[in-house]
Amino acid sequence: MFKFDSPSFEKYFNDENDKFWTEYCRRDQPLSWVSMDDMKGAAKRKNDLNMLKYLDALESYLDVAAMYSLNSWEYPTAQEIEQRKQTLRKIISECRRNTSGPLANRWLLLEMRANMLSGNYADNIRLWESNGIKTEPGYVREMMRNIYANALLKTGNKAEAWNIYADQNDSKSLQWSTRKYTNLAGIKDLYSKYPDAPIHRYLLKKYVNTLQDVADIYHDNRNGSDSDLNNALSEYWDDINGKSYARIDKNHMKEMTEFVSFSDSVAKSGDTDNPCLWETASALCSYFLGDFKQAREKIDKAMAMKSDTDTKDMARRIRMLLATSSDDITTPTFKRFITDELAWLDGQIEKSGSSTLINARDRILNLGLTKGYEERGDRSLARLMRICRDYLGANPEYALNPMRDDIFPNTSGDITELYATLENPGDDPLKRYAASKIKLTDDFKNDILGTKYLQEGEWEKAISYLQKVSMDYLDNQPIAFYAARRDYTIPAWNGHQTVKDSDYEETMKPQHLKHNAKVDFCNYMLRLEDEAKDASPARKDEIGLQQAAALYQASRFGQCWYLSQYGFTQYEKYPICEKELAGRALAHLRECAKSSDPKVKAAALFGMIYASPDRWMTETSSWNGHDYTTQLTVNRSSGQYALLTALDKTLTANPESLLPEISRCDVLRQWRKHR
Incomplete structure (x- = not known):
């Protein structure tokens, strides 16, 4: 949750660089499909001799840079090292001969890159301070500034380097260069020296999100083994434990409490231009500690404190999560508040598509609202929030897949209630919000509810929904492959109905089914039940065996599982419930095992032997x-x-x-x- 929405430096540079070269080469596809040959080809077509010369030098640099990153376990020979140095010297000389013209900035950047590989850090400091700082704003200038930060770091000016990295949101450079300061002791140390440095923005993000991971692991593993929990905690504590400090106490509650006190003191000190940053960190950690009332009070204070837009937006997202910890979540006032905030967050997501914002919404809907309503006994609203979360978090093209997983496990009554809510949410703001987001097709809804009624043995109700499902929808379901190849009237205990399903691509092809197997199954069961009413004892025995065979095949243990569910595993759990399809099948077999006809009795016992766990x-x-x-x-x-x-x-x-x-x-x- 403690993350900012600004793009990473790596993404910014790559996106802008892609844009430049794609436009230069006049290509429709992104740069990942534009090679050096493409770039040179475009330069030749334009008769751009200056660009060709630059690309030759850039290619030489990239070749040398690749040697540093490839085969890192194979040490280069002295001759290879000298050859690399010579190449870099030639590149630097060429750059110095091209200090004017439209490509001057790119030549300057290339010189700084070559200096960086050569270890000429003082030269890069000089180049930036004399020329680079004067270049026009843009991604080329920012890359020079990034290399300048590297030179500062290498020459001992860590604080200024970190401030540049933090300002650029260069998390990769910060991650390795501040690795000794990402724990509480390190944060305190740097704060004592540089109380208002931009680096604290990164350090707090790293630290608080690591504590969030620890808190998540702690709560997720409360019923797990102590050894598993300790191993998980150790992994995360090691992540924030710097080598220059004593090992962090494994008691993360104590650690969080110390951090909360420190953050509070900084926010109140007046020594920082962004007290909201520190108070927000304190509020979120108080929430992890279970001090929900205190967390909500702190985040309200943070929202009123001075900060930049990025921090204030982050605090607003965190306030949404923390607000869900209140018993007030059942009130209309809260529901109006959180719905308005979700609408704001959705708007931010629509603008940027940021994974940071998407993940924040996911956490608010799941660990905030879903969990909150479950704990307060509102199962219907909790279910709706979970489904809304999964729908919004899915790829739009495949959004119905998680919907099937979420909706189908419920009872037919719950599914009917859910459909009614989505159709007519009433005045409840949260229900209206979810209904406006979740879009289920008629085929999907009818197939899910009809299949659930089939699973529950309600044949007539099942037919009323299943007969509305289009054949095109059925043809394109993954289960259609099995529906076209297996017969539920053949007892499972008579042998396995083998299908060639090892080729995944083949199983995903449309099957062109001629009828709905689920409707056929329900009609078959109704006919057997109707015939059994007036049948002779001998015919009743025969019908009982037929019912048992079909019910078991359609159950979660059968080969025709596709009739009553959407997936299959060989590790289905026992015992078998009396009301489920397999339980009903066994009831018929037990009744047939009492028959005076030895063949019927033997057939029934044979089926029971097969089904016995x-x-x-x-x-x-x-x-x-x-x-x-x-x-x-x-x-x-x-x-x-x-x-x-x-x-x-x-x-x-x-x-x-x-x-x-x-x-x-x-x-x-x-x-x-x-x-």
Whole structure:
């Protein structure tokens, strides 16, 4: 949260450099697709001899610079080092012969770059102070200034160098050059020497965001193991622990408390032109400590303090997060406030597209509003905020994917309520905000709710929604590949319906389905239920087996899982709930297992054996020094063992009940061998 929206120096330079060369080469694509040959080709077409000469020198410099960064584990020979020095000297000489004309600034920049690689830091200080500082504003001048900062750093003037880096938002240079000062001791040390230096802006950003990471890890791991938590904390403490200071105490609560006191004292001291910066840091850390009331009071003070626009905007974003810690979040006044603030933040995001702002909004919606309403028992609004957060955070082209993950796990009642809120949010400002952001297509909504009703066994309600879904929508779903190739009427225990799904690209192609398999399934279940009402006992047994087969195939454990959900894993959790599809399938199998018909009984037991999670045997492998050996352990108290025993007795007493699929069962053969 403690981040500014100004672009990094690296992004600024690259964007401006891209713009210049793309325009010079008259290319539609960005610079990443423009090579040195493209640049020289453009110069030749324009007969720009000065540019050609400059590009030759620039190419020589880039070749030498690449040698410094490549093969860093292979030390250059003395001859190679001397050759590099000679090349750099030639470049510097060429630059000094081109001190006028339209490319004079670029030649000056190139000379400073060559000096930097050569270690001529004093020359770069002289060049900047005599010529560079006088050049016209722009990215070329800022790069010279950046190299000047490097020269200051190398010659011992760290404070001035850091101030330039901070002013340019050059986080990379600051990260390595201030690595000994990014902890609390370092911040205090530098503040005592340079109380109002721009470097504090970077140091506070680095420090507070590291504390945020630590706080996040602490709260995310409250139920985890102590060793995992300690390892995670150590990683972040090491990140802010400078080599020139004593190791930071692992007790991050104590560390934060000390930082809060120090920041408060600086904000009140009058020694800084940006007290808002320090008070905002103190407020956010108070929030991490759980001192929510104090945090809110501090951020209100910070908003009234002197600061630059960047800092004030950051404080405003942090105030949004801190405000969600109040019990007032249930009141209309708060909802109006936070909705207005979200609208402001959305406007800022629309202007810049900054990831800093997007991440801030994400945190406000997720850890602020979603968590806040969950803790206060408003599940509906919490769910709406989470969905809004995920929708806004997704790539617009694929925004429905996280919506499916968020919405489908809810009950049909919750989904119906959500749809109603999005359609008619009423007077609640937050509901109106979310409804204005979340855009769900009719196909999406009908498919989600219809599939949920199917999962809940409400066949008629499911059909009423599923029949509205267009075939084009179904064809382009990832699950369509399986819907076109598997049959839910074939029992899972009769064998696996293999599909060639190893080629991901192939599975993603539209399938041109001729009908909606989910609607067909629901109609099939309704027909079976209707027929069973007046069926003979023998036909009821047959229908029971058909119902069990279809229900299990459509369940989360079945091969036709695509009917009731949108994804599949081989690691589905047990136990099986009675009301879910697999539970209903087992209920039918248990009923059929009571049949007087041996074939029906055997078929039912066979299905129950397949579905049983309580395996009759476990295998363990061990290494004996030469190869792996497998140890079989028979679990005679397991449910599957009891079912296999019952099946074996049925088959022994009634040989005619040995169905073809049972005769092929290797599990039964193995059980008979080891029982």
